[in-house]
Amino acid sequence: MGRDRSRLIAAAAIVPAAFVALFFAYPVVTVVWRGLGGEGLAPLADVWNTSRTRDAIWFTIRQAAVSTFLTVAIALPGAAVVARATPRVRRWLRALVTIPFVMPTVLVAGAFAELFTRFGLDDGTVRLRHTVWAILLAHVFFNYAIVVRTVGSYWAGLDHRLEEQAQVLGAPRWRVFTEVTLPRLRPAIASAAAIVYLFSFTSFGVILVLGGPRQATIETEIHRYAVTRTDFTAAAAVAVIQLVAVLLLVALTTFLERRRPLTSKRSHPAPPSSVRARLLNGAGVGVLLGLPIGIVVERSFATGSGYGLDHYRALGTRVTQLPAPATTAIRNTIVYASIAMVIAVVVGTLAALVVVHGRRWLRHIFDLGLTIPLGTSAVTIGFGILIALDEPPLDFRTSWWIVPVAHSLVGIPFVVRTMVPVLRRIDPALREAAATLGASPGRVRREIDLPIAHRGLVVGTAFAFAVSVGEFGATSFIPRRPETLTAPRALFRLLATPGDVLRGQAMALAVVMMGLVAVAVIVIESSRSTEEGTF
């Protein structure tokens, strides 16, 4: 069986390896190589010796670390509530927390600005606008869902009897949490934290819009050199520094996430959280996530003469700024997000199997290789695609499908990272018992592995869809035909000309995107409840 298995793993490894090699590694190596122009590492020394760039590097690393810590700390109680909620409530909560994930930065910044003003955080001694605090707050807002969803779904599958036993033995609540629950959550927390870190590490719009013009990060520096100054050498040098930093960080989280033996035979869900815990959490989430969402929703209904559906109706009529009605852009977004989701699920599932069951060296390479695109500048990948995939047989740079493919580069790590901790938790004893009782390896896989893996898969699938709706990644650097305009790009065009009609329509479009993601999460999750309790 050993040889068959390693053959199977090798076969499973081919697709993700080829995918990442073609659409990520080859373009990135090409653009960096061209940028450095045979000057070797001299340009690296040059940018390293620029105090501005060096400051940007340290700031990037620090703000991403603090953002990650805050997000995990604030989202963990939320994850507990999600883990203990009834399936129906859980589904709604998951949809709700995922909405911020796709909100356009400019609108979130506007909503925050309005909140800052209303709560007096805009002037005087307390000032949030254009500070590091605004960046951190926004990162928590955008990434909250990643921790709640990844950790929450893992938590729901833990055997709660351990906690009950500890409590019976007289351990105080906080000790039960820190000594029994937290250590068992570590793989899922590490997995989510890695994604949050890389998202904060490469965040662009938040830094510029909320952080203001004074804050520079590795990502904004790459953009400044490559796009504002057309200095491809300096841009490539900073891109190399970014790649090295990300490699080190991913290697570190891989180490933290290493396989841990677990003893749960079957999930034994915890009882629902106390009313007080739920209320406290609800209030916290309501303020953090609900207020900015509420402001955008309110603006989408606000018209010149009160409130109404005018802006939503207008989505069906083309304005001069758009090549087609906004509804066409919504349709494109649905098509692209579905394609990106399917690619991410197929490639990500195969990759997750390799990460869990492959040989040690293969596991590490896969874990690194599939996560690095998350921490790589959109400029590097986008410009790389433009000059690497530009000639037959690889002339893909203006093909429409390169857009969902680029989205799936960001979606794949979500699928891998949500599935791996879940797959690793599958109890070997359970599989052995099944095998002893005469189940074929195929049946073991089908009846034990798949239902359990499915838990992680739905979370990753929903994020892969959301990533594409929010247009994460390199696609802003890939030229597009007007007929393939997507909702977020239509929204930016609407906001580029003054006028309340256009602004209102942009708000309505944002609310449609948010609704789209909420519906997608609910539909994807609904495949889960039927499985629950069956293992």
Next chain:
Amino acid sequence: MKHATHLIALVLSLGLVAAACSDDTESSDESTTTTTADDLEPSPEPVNITLLTHDSFAMKQSILDDFASDTGITVVVLNAGDTGQMVSEAILTAGNPLGDVMYGVDNTFLQRALDGEIFEAYESPSLDVVPDHFELDAEHRVTPIVFGDVCVNYWIDALPEGVPAPETIEDLTDPRFAGDLVVQSPETSSPGLAFLLATIAGTDDWEQFWTDLRANDVSVTAGWEDAYYGEFKAGGGDRSLVVSYASSPPAEVIFADPPVDTPPTGVLLDSCFRQIEFAGVLAGTDHPEAAAAVIDFLLTPAFQDDVPLSMFVFPVSDDATLPQEFVDHALLSDDPHILDPAEIEANRDAWTDRWVEIVLG
């Protein structure tokens, strides 16, 4: 395998939603290129010309359809982000260009594009309808198509009590406008750079001017959207002066809600920097003649008349007619500030670095 079924169901249901959202715009994508029957001249071979342009490019599809049926040339538009991104991408892909024609490079980026040797020279016969001062390249590697002014706008009703609107660029440093102006960083924004250039061309000592502006509590944002909608009165902010465009007031009328007769904003004409947008044939095109025909097309009345309401810029052609909204509400400076593209390119990094020191340092 219930989950797999669910996934398929999701994809299918999303597909249905997508189909429901779709509408008749499909037909316009597949515009026919057949020439009309009464066309006596031998019709040229149908050819596709890719027009690489910025994200602000917009025009009526019917104009492109007419051009296709007249000439057999189908124009395929390719949007490449903002102007800076488009120029960087064109330089990066020089020799194997992303398109046949580039439209939209402006005088602030022109020299960089010329230095990148991305264009093939073409002198359009249609240039005779264009005033000479718009032509900035003697070798005709680029052809002027549209222009516009970047100017300080003010929200008329939000000006400080009893204070008249600013009249000169120096007024902006006057304490009566303390805390009223929001500008964009020239490092990240095209209007931000244009306004910096306006101050370099239009004040005696631009470094002192910005030092005074800073003392007058100027606010800086990364982009136009967060300035106009975030801090300027238009989006509910508390600042009454913003760097925007000369064409912003007509847009405020056309897209007003509820409808208005006069714009809520005015333009400080002394602060305007002139941006001219050019088109050029990209070197490496397989269809240089058809590409040249597209350049000519961009100067025809059909296209030139459409640009004000489609892109909120002004046509360069003397033969073009402005829409009534522009005649009524758009003010253009008689004497806008302008700088030589070569001078801009040579000093741009040094100027923006110095600006960062003065304003953000």
